[in-house]
Amino acid sequence: MKEFSYQRATQVRDALTQIAGTTGAKFLGGGTNLVDLMKNEIETPAKLVDVRQLPLDGIRSSADGGLIIGATASNSDTAAHPDVRRRYPAVTQAILAGASGQLRNMATIGGNLLQRTRCAYFTDTSQPCNKRVPGTGCPAIAGVHHNHAIFDWTDHCAATNPSDMGVALMAFDAVVRYETLNGPGEIPLSDFYLPVGTTPHLETKLPPGALITAVTLSKLDVAAHSRYRKVRERASYAFATVSIAAALNVHKRRVQDVRIALGGVAARPWRARIAEAALRDGPATAARFRAAADAELAKAKPLHDNAYKVTLARNLIEAVLTDLAKRVK
Structure with missing residues (x-):
């Protein structure tokens, strides 16, 4: 690990000022991803500003009946919060599926959204990787890619986003709040x-030096009837091969509202809007769910060795929606 300086911030403005003063400085939350990357010299920040003491760990209802989750709230506290469990159960299930209890106790909500891919080429410094060293190439395209993207990848990168929680938040129209020295x-x-394009090392739209302060969820009745399901290569904690966060409201056997997001299929949690549009106001049947899944997956572009993800995603969409339809009748 390369030498770095460390400071602890107690106020948001203080944290922003400390970051702004040093090129290559980074915020440190739980460190469950960043510290590992620093050990392997994939990340080499000159300075870490610890934000765990900032007053950003609260979870509370918003004025519109939604929920505000502070950026430094731990994954464990978020998953266990009664409002999250009752109103957005798929969020709780996704967090619990994402990591061991020890990691959940340390990991933060803001950090979870910023965690970097677990692509083996990205984490192996002996290999080229456009996401780690721009312009060096993407060996995954012609190499080992059975667990890589089937949507929106390019010749520059086919890595997937590793967040489980992000998939559920994507399904429920979450909004990321942030603060900069110029305001919120x-x-x-x-x-x-950001789209992968030709610059996969640029990953989010956060302005330089911005600090995530909260994630907000609007009031969403359908979210109470939701589920997260994850397929992985081993029963212990592993990153998703394909996962799904889905929510469904059915009235008189017809779909009133539906939300679907997939994980393990793209560089970001994938919102299945084509499938949602195909299902709304239609019959809540397995055949209809399967047809909607096929419509969504028609634009998938699997690599040579990961076409199985198309079938897996189709089966997950049908199975989870069918199960939800039984529960909400």
Whole structure:
């Protein structure tokens, strides 16, 4: 690990000022991703500003009946919060599926959204990687890519986003709030992650030096009828091969509202808007769910060795929606 300086901030303005004063400085939350990357010299910040003592760990209802989750709230506290469990159960399930209890106790909500890919080429400094060293190439395209993207990848990068929680937040139209020295701002999670394009090392729309302060969820009745399901290569904690966060409201056997997001298929949590549009106001049947999944996956572009993800995603969409339809009748 390369030498770095460390400071602890107790106020948001203080944290922003400390970051602004040093090129290559980074905020440190739980460190469950950043510290590992520093050990392997994939990340080499000159300075860390610890934000765990900032007053940003609260979870409370918003004026519109939604929920505000502070950026330094731990994953464990968020998953266990009664309002999250009752009103957005898929968020709780996604967090619990994401990591061990020890990691959940340390990891923060803001940090979870900023964690970097677990692509083996990215984490192996003996290999080229456009995300780690721009312009060096993407060996995954012709190499080992069975667990890589089937949507929106380019010749420059086919890595997937590793967040479980992010998939559930994407399904529920979460908004990321942030603070800069010039004032506050917010970005819908649907716009938060940048397209891969030719610059996969640029990952989010956060302004330089910005600090995530909260994630907000609007009041969403359908979210109470939600589920997160994750397929992975081992039963212990592993990153998703394909995952799904889905919510469904059915009235008189017809779909009133539906939300679907997929994980493990793209460089960002993938909102299945084509499938949602195909399902609304239609019959809540397995055949209809399967047809909607096919419509969504028609634009998938699998690599040579990961076409199985298309079938897996189709089966997950059908199975989870069918199960939810039984529960909400």
